[in-house]
Amino acid sequence: MADIGYVAKRVGREVERLLVQALEQSPTSFGTLQLRCSVESGQHSANSEPLARGEVTFDVGDLLAATDRRTPPSSRLLGDFALPTPADSPFEGALPRSYPTASSVRTLTVSAVSPGRKRKAASSRLQQSTSVRRKTTSHTPDLHDDDGQIVPQRPRALPDNPILQPPSLSKFINGVWESLFSGTKLDPVEVIEQWQAIESSGQPKLIVDSHDQVVSRGTSIADGDFSKMSVLARKISQTSRTCRSLEVVVQCRWMQLFDEQVATLAATSTKEKAKKATIAAACLDFKWSEKELRNKTAIWRGYADIQKTGGWAALVFAGMGLYRFCKYRVAFTEETFEVLRSLRHRFEVAADTMHTNWRQLLTIVNGPTTRRYTGHMHSHVVCGPHDETIDLPITYHQWDKDFSYQHLNESCIDEEAWGNYDPRVIQLEGPFTCEACKEVQSDVPTASSCTCFPALYPPVLAGPSPVQVYRTPNGRNNGLLACLPFEEGAAIGEFVGLITAGVSGKDVMWGETARASYQIWQGRQGNHTRFVNHSCEPNSQFERFVWMGTQRIILVSKGVDAGEEVTVDYTDTYWRNLDKECLCGQPTCRYKDRSRITATAQG
Numbered sequence: 001m002a003d004i005g006y007v008a009k010r011v012g013r014e015v016e017r018l019l020v021q022a023l024e025q026s027p028t029s030f031g032t033l034q035l036r037c038s039v040e041s042g043q044h045s046a047n048s049e050p051l052a053r054g055e056v057t058f059d060v061g062d063l064l065a066a067t068d069r070r071t072p073p074s075s076r077l078l079g080d081f082a083l084p085t086p087a088d089s090p091f092e093g094a095l096p097r098s099y100p101t102a103s104s105v106r107t108l109t110v111s112a113v114s115p116g117r118k119r120k121a122a123s124s125r126l127q128q129s130t131s132v133r134r135k136t137t138s139h140t141p142d143l144h145d146d147d148g149q150i151v152p153q154r155p156r157a158l159p160d161n162p163i164l165q166p167p168s169l170s171k172f173i174n175g176v177w178e179s180l181f182s183g184t185k186l187d188p189v190e191v192i193e194q195w196q197a198i199e200s201s202g203q204p205k206l207i208v209d210s211h212d213q214v215v216s217r218g219t220s221i222a223d224g225d226f227s228k229m230s231v232l233a234r235k236i237s238q239t240s241r242t243c244r245s246l247e248v249v250v251q252c253r254w255m256q257l258f259d260e261q262v263a264t265l266a267a268t269s270t271k272e273k274a275k276k277a278t279i280a281a282a283c284l285d286f287k288w289s290e291k292e293l294r295n296k297t298a299i300w301r302g303y304a305d306i307q308k309t310g311g312w313a314a315l316v317f318a319g320m321g322l323y324r325f326c327k328y329r330v331a332f333t334e335e336t337f338e339v340l341r342s343l344r345h346r347f348e349v350a351a352d353t354m355h356t357n358w359r360q361l362l363t364i365v366n367g368p369t370t371r372r373y374t375g376h377m378h379s380h381v382v383c384g385p386h387d388e389t390i391d392l393p394i395t396y397h398q399w400d401k402d403f404s405y406q407h408l409n410e411s412c413i414d415e416e417a418w419g420n421y422d423p424r425v426i427q428l429e430g431p432f433t434c435e436a437c438k439e440v441q442s443d444v445p446t447a448s449s450c451t452c453f454p455a456l457y458p459p460v461l462a463g464p465s466p467v468q469v470y471r472t473p474n475g476r477n478n479g480l481l482a483c484l485p486f487e488e489g490a491a492i493g494e495f496v497g498l499i500t501a502g503v504s505g506k507d508v509m510w511g512e513t514a515r516a517s518y519q520i521w522q523g524r525q526g527n528h529t530r531f532v533n534h535s536c537e538p539n540s541q542f543e544r545f546v547w548m549g550t551q552r553i554i555l556v557s558k559g560v561d562a563g564e565e566v567t568v569d570y571t572d573t574y575w576r577n578l579d580k581e582c583l584c585g586q587p588t589c590r591y592k593d594r595s596r597i598t599a600t601a602q603g
């Protein structure tokens with residue numbers, strides 16, 4: 001019986017080899033395709049069951065994984081140290097290039113059945129296979145060939161729960177942008193101050209300090225404890241987030257130094273010996289087994305790959321998915337690293353301008369701590385892949401050598417045009433009720449229940465909009481790029497600028513209430529909404545909204561994807577009689593070839 005199991009294994013492995021070869025020549029996704037081989041004895045028992053049977057079951061996930069293992073490490077930008085042997089770490093470095101569906105079950109069943117035992121139904125066999133797979137570690141006798149060779153372990157099944165699926169590149173990148181635009185500041189200086197602040201009683205000053213902050217925002221005594229705890233929880237979250245970033249920075253640097261150490265030793269020995277010696281020395285320092293070290297460093301190798309391509313900001317601001325992204329490595333392809341390379345300077349602009357102290361985290365590894373980008377984030381126009389940024393004024397020098405732009409959080413009134421009067425005001429005194437949802441509006445968040453545009457109002461809760469000003473590649477000068485997706489109906493920003501009147505020959509937004517008509521001019525001051533270009537198939541639109549009795553114009557998404565340019569339709573009123581050609585590039589463009597159209601019409 002043991003012999004027939006052995007034969008089945010051998011036959012199965014040969015069939016596997018042929019299938020893998022075929023898949024390598026013509027990669028295909030088969031979903032849950034399964035291959036079963038059985039070898040049976042020719043002799044049968046009284047109830048006509050074979051006296052011995054050996055079975056092997058594979059599914060396509062395993063086969064693709066095997067194909068992947070044959071991919072040379074260099075083409076995946078991995079050092080071979082990052083690819084643990086299957087016996088050391090069956091999970092890392094051994095995943096299929098195209099990840100099979102969640103329902104796909106990976107199985108490896110090598111069994112010899114006794115005569116007379118009923119064959120299990122397919123479903124129970126899958127269950128059994130799973131448990132066999134879970135048990136298969138290097139200590140399991142089943143995993144050894146009769147000739148003492150270790151049978152290559154199959155990768156563990158990936159979780160069926162969809163939320164535990166390996167993170168994709170877009171999820172990873174969204175995680176970075178979410179951290180960058182979140183209210184959590186990565187500031188090691190603050191963390192150090194917090195941990196140094198220990199009262200003589202031994203109590204962390206953190207808790208005592210939070211009292212002042214609670215009082216300063218006018219909280220009633222009734223919710224004092226809750227608010228105090230909120231401030232404490234915020235500080236702790238911020239601290240732990242910063243510490244997590246410190247951890248990955250150090251682990252990434254360790255990986256880089258490991259490679260340097262191997263290279264140094266390899267100058268006087270072979271690379272294999274150099275690596276072995278470096279691993280042995282590290283095991284001593286860490287007090288870890290080689291297996292533990294390999295498992296950990298397989299992930300750290302991922303951190304180093306991300307740092308090398310996306311820069312330190314990509315690593316420091318990576319969201320919660322970083323560990324799993326590096327553990328599964330499903331998205332570790334040349335294309336991924338190309339995308340990270342192209343986002344490198346964009347991440348840095350956001351990090352340097354919104355988390356001004358973040359580079360101090362790199363002090364711990366003697367990394368570069370000098371800020372590259374200062375001032376307002378939108379003073380830096382991000383360019384195409386691999387390009388650096390351009391200072392905003394320079395992008396207007398061809399029209400105006402003295403161009404400057406003042407970034408505003410809210411509109412200001414042109415006193416020459418309006419004096420102290422704000423023409424947008426509809427209602428002077430409260431209580432204010434939202435015209436759209438009929439709920440109460442207040443600048444005090446706890447008193448406001450209007451949730452029409454929570455990203456903007458109440459303003460005290462508004463954070464920076466996840467957008468960047470970018471250089472368009474087709475002659476429209478600058479445009480606005482979404483870093484994260486904006487759901488349909490979500491606000492991208494309020495159209496903020498100089499509230500004026502009587503401007504002609506310039507791009508202005510017209511506003512109108514029952515009491516007055518006014519213009520909002522953004523030529524020299526405003527916010528990111530100034531950079532929104534026209535498209536004949538726009539993904540956003542401007543909408544009127546009244547907040548606290550004052551009319552606002554809001555840039556609202558009609559559904560914008562991450563990485564997409566935000567566009568609106570400037571409408572016919574804008575394009576009519578204008579000596580410009582639309583460069584939106586849409587097949588349905590209404591304003592291209594205008595000179596030809598005009599000439600034809602005139603002719």
Ligand SMILES: C[S@@+](CC[C@H](N)C(=O)[O-])C[C@H]1O[C@@H](n2cnc3c(N)ncnc32)[C@H](O)[C@@H]1O
Pocket residue numbers: 475476477478479507530531532533534535580581582583584
């Ligand atoms: C409000 S600004 C938008 C930002 C502008 N691209 C910039 O760099 O400042 C409007 C100007 O952008 C340009 N523009 C916007 N959409 C365009 C389009 N579809 N085709 C050509 N030019 C466009 C026109 O020059 C227009 O006057």
